Amino acid sequence: MDEQARRELRLASAYGLSLGALVRIQGIRPEMLFGLMIVSDLCRGTGAKALITSVVDGLHMINSLHYAGSAVDFILSLVEDREDWVAELSKRLGRDFDVIDEGTHVHVEYQPRVGASR
Numbered sequence: 001m002d003e004q005a006r007r008e009l010r011l012a013s014a015y016g017l018s019l020g021a022l023v024r025i026q027g028i029r030p031e032m033l034f035g036l037m038i039v040s041d042l043c044r045g046t047g048a049k050a051l052i053t054s055v056v057d058g059l060h061m062i063n064s065l066h067y068a069g070s071a072v073d074f075i076l077s078l079v080e081d082r083e084d085w086v087a088e089l090s091k092r093l094g095r096d097f098d099v100i101d102e103g104t105h106v107h108v109e110y111q112p113r114v115g116a117s118r
C-alpha cells in the first residue's frame with residue numbers, strides 16, 4: 001500500500017464505504033452501484049472499512065469488466081475474518097456478481113449469467 005492509499009484509508013476511517021480521491025466512476029453500471037450498496041451495508045453491519053481504489057480507471061486486463069463500468073476494486077480493512085466476510089458478500093450479491101479476493105484488494109464484478117441457475 002502506498003502513502004496516498006494509506007492517507008485515504010485514514011481519512012476513510014469514519015465510514016464503511018468510501019471512494020479514493022483519484023478514482024474515476026464515469027460510466028459505472030447501475031447494477032454495480034447496487035452491488036456497492038450491498039458492500040456498504042455489509043461494512044456497516046460488521047464494522048469493516050472498504051476504500052474503493054478503482055472503477056473504470058487503473059490498469060486491468062484488456063477485456064476487463066472495469067472498462068465497461070462493471071467492476072470495482074476496494075481495499076478492505078478492520079475485518080476480523082476476511083475469508084468469511086468475502087464469502088458473506090458473495091452470498092448477498094448473488095449469482096450475477098463475482099467476488100474475488102486478490103489479497104491486496106477485493107475485486108467485485110457484475111457478470112450476469114443468462115439462463116444459468118445457481
Ligand SMILES: [Zn+2]
Pocket residue numbers: 066071072073106107108
Ligand atoms: Zn479489479
